[in-house]
Amino acid sequence: MAVLHMTMVDPLIAVTGLGKSYAGRSVIQNVGLxxxxxxxxxxxGANGGGKTTSLRMIAxxxxxxxxxxxxxxxxxRNPKRDCRKQIGYMSQRLALYPDLSxxxxxxxxxxxxxxxxxxxxxxxxxxxxxxxxxxxxxFGHLSGGWARRVQFAASIIHAPPLLLLDExxxxxxxxxxxxxxHWLDRLAAKGHAIIIATHDLIEAERLPSILLYHQxxxxxxxxxxxxxTSHHAKSLEEAVISHAAGLGV
Amino acid sequence: xxxxxxxxxxxxxxxxxxxxxxxxFTLLLIVPAMQVLLFGYAIRPTSAxxxxxxxxxxxxxxxxxxxxxxxxSGLKVISGSLKSGQAxxxxxxxxxxxxxxxxxxxxxxxxFAPQKPLRIIVDGTxxxxxxxxxxxxxxxxxxxxxxxxxxxxxxxxxxxxxLYNPDQRADWTFLPALIGVTVMISMIMLGTLSxxxxxxxxxxxxxxxMPIGAxxxxxxxxxxxxxxxxxxxxxxLVVGISLxxxxxxxxxxxxxxxxxxxxxxxxxxxxxISTRAATQVAALQGAVAFYLPAMLLSGFLYxxxxxxxxxxxxxNFFPLTHFIKAAQGAFLRGDLAADTFTHAVPICAFLAGVxxxxxxxxxxxxx
Numbered sequence: 106m107a108v109l110h111m112t113m114v115d116p117l118i119a120v121t122g123l124g125k126s127y128a129g130r131s132v133i134q135n136v137g138l139x140x141x142x143x144x145x146x147x148x149x150g151a152n153g154g155g156k157t158t159s160l161r162m163i164a165x166x167x168x169x170x171x172x173x174x175x176x177x178x179x180x181x182r183n184p185k186r187d188c189r190k191q192i193g194y195m196s197q198r199l200a201l202y203p204d205l206s207x208x209x210x211x212x213x214x215x216x217x218x219x220x221x222x223x224x225x226x227x228x229x230x231x232x233x234x235x236x237x238x239x240x241x242x243x244f245g246h247l248s249g250g251w252a253r254r255v256q257f258a259a260s261i262i263h264a265p266p267l268l269l270l271d272e273x274x275x276x277x278x279x280x281x282x283x284x285x286x287h288w289l290d291r292l293a294a295k296g297h298a299i300i301i302a303t304h305d306l307i308e309a310e311r312l313p314s315i316l317l318y319h320q321x322x323x324x325x326x327x328x329x330x331x332x333x334t335s336h337h338a339k340s341l342e343e344a345v346i347s348h349a350a351g352l353g354v
Numbered sequence: 355x356x357x358x359x360x361x362x363x364x365x366x367x368x369x370x371x372x373x374x375x376x377x378x379f380t381l382l383l384i385v386p387a388m389q390v391l392l393f394g395y396a397i398r399p400t401s402a403x404x405x406x407x408x409x410x411x412x413x414x415x416x417x418x419x420x421x422x423x424x425x426x427s428g429l430k431v432i433s434g435s436l437k438s439g440q441a442x443x444x445x446x447x448x449x450x451x452x453x454x455x456x457x458x459x460x461x462x463x464x465x466f467a468p469q470k471p472l473r474i475i476v477d478g479t480x481x482x483x484x485x486x487x488x489x490x491x492x493x494x495x496x497x498x499x500x501x502x503x504x505x506x507x508x509x510x511x512x513x514x515x516x517l518y519n520p521d522q523r524a525d526w527t528f529l530p531a532l533i534g535v536t537v538m539i540s541m542i543m544l545g546t547l548s549x550x551x552x553x554x555x556x557x558x559x560x561x562x563x564m565p566i567g568a569x570x571x572x573x574x575x576x577x578x579x580x581x582x583x584x585x586x587x588x589x590x591l592v593v594g595i596s597l598x599x600x601x602x603x604x605x606x607x608x609x610x611x612x613x614x615x616x617x618x619x620x621x622x623x624x625x626x627i628s629t630r631a632a633t634q635v636a637a638l639q640g641a642v643a644f645y646l647p648a649m650l651l652s653g654f655l656y657x658x659x660x661x662x663x664x665x666x667x668x669x670n671f672f673p674l675t676h677f678i679k680a681a682q683g684a685f686l687r688g689d690l691a692a693d694t695f696t697h698a699v700p701i702c703a704f705l706a707g708v709x710x711x712x713x714x715x716x717x718x719x720x721x
Contacts, residue, residue: 164563186565194563198556217564 116141117267117298118163120174120181125158125167132158136172136323138316140300142266145293148302149309150318156302157197160269163300164194190218193265197272199252203245207236207255210244211262218263230258234288250281257285261292268292270301274308286311306342319349375632381639385646392650396665403430404487405659407449409441410456419454422494429490442475445517451477451484451659454491457510471513478519479682481527483657488514518603518686526601529594530681531654534616534674537587539645541617544579545624546637554634568716572709576621583617603688609681612698619673619705626712648672673701
């Protein structure tokens, strides 16, 4: 079982032995994770490896078949409203209303999350993520890069202590990817914990710690450098291939 | 590749997508099967019997009238020995469609008293159903007169009184029901699409991750549509009054108050259907599977009284059945607000039931 980062401070997430099956096919098995404030953890692996399923279970969107644990002190099997308020979830699909303007989408998030000063929160997001030019544009009319920026801003407009991001940079140009990584570093520096699912091994190398997924097994919890060294590889990509070969898959 | 090959390729993909969407496929079979069953067994207006009550000064004369009508097809005497005035009361209270009030006959003590006619009181809210029944009663009356020994005596004569809709205007029967049908179809469609659209668009996952409960989501999503339902029903109502001279004998204001409940009942039902539908197409087919029998068994397309008993039991399950009664009562019969609200009770019960179902079915999770 892979377990990250144990300290005496209360963890935001502490789950063990998580498992999930669909139609008799195991999607993830025996996944454990402990996340503290300020952590950036990468769920790394090929598509279909179980990264999204893990994120969804932590977000309270899926019920684990096995395992137990707590997210913000609440049972992972019965997440409370207060728990959801403390999570910013960004799904892989664009999940804002395409027929509403950007500002209306952000207002909606503020209303649901109970943001006290909606105007100030939107102004802050617009300034931090360069959204002023598109605030009145319909979300559905934005390019992929702008849509991701807006979705990112919408996910954190309520300043959640924990951010769950599912492939936030997939399909984006290099400049936007760079921006998103810059924002993540800034948020982590402010004490936000971030769990990011990615299949991009080059990007994963910049993460402080990774949990490597392969066909439902979370095989390793360590820094990318440790993982590369342990597999006598030159890059994370080479280490992952070697790891998969070692599992006989 | 030939055009045939390309066409075959497209057709194959469509076929595979069709059979791999079980709900779509099932509904494609269920809806026609339901139509066949309903049209075959429930919808038989030609075999319908119009209910009749007879009130007479004496039991003997009442029985004679009942016997004269007994051989008439399409007529059914259900109350044959009422006191004067009770047959009319039964028509007004929806107990029967036609009441026959026999007059006091000249007696030995008062041989020159003016002879009153035999009154036939007809419920005009169901003009199509009663239109064929009245001539049969007239024919039976004249057969009895002809059969008498004294051919010069034409009897007391007949006086036909059509309540609520004296000119037998079919549009007056149809328009109040049309308000309900219009709102029902729109609301059930909007209810199904509101959630199915979110699922297909990807926003559903984000919504589930937010700190918002099932009941809050349901109410928030449906409130605007309820207002639309109210406006839509009111527009049809105003058009009916202004363009078709639809009378407003009863409390139309009470009916307008019932409209949001009626709209909400179908919105929530649509929402509940869409919680179980994977796609918008499947959700819409679920909506059709509901509103088609509702239209057939509510009294909109065919008079409710013509349906067999089992079909009436099913028909009473649909809010449309009760809304049509409320609407016809408010416009034509002169129902008071209390009568209209009585018809709203089953609509409220339906709303409460489907709200519970929708909240249970509204999975807080994706699995």
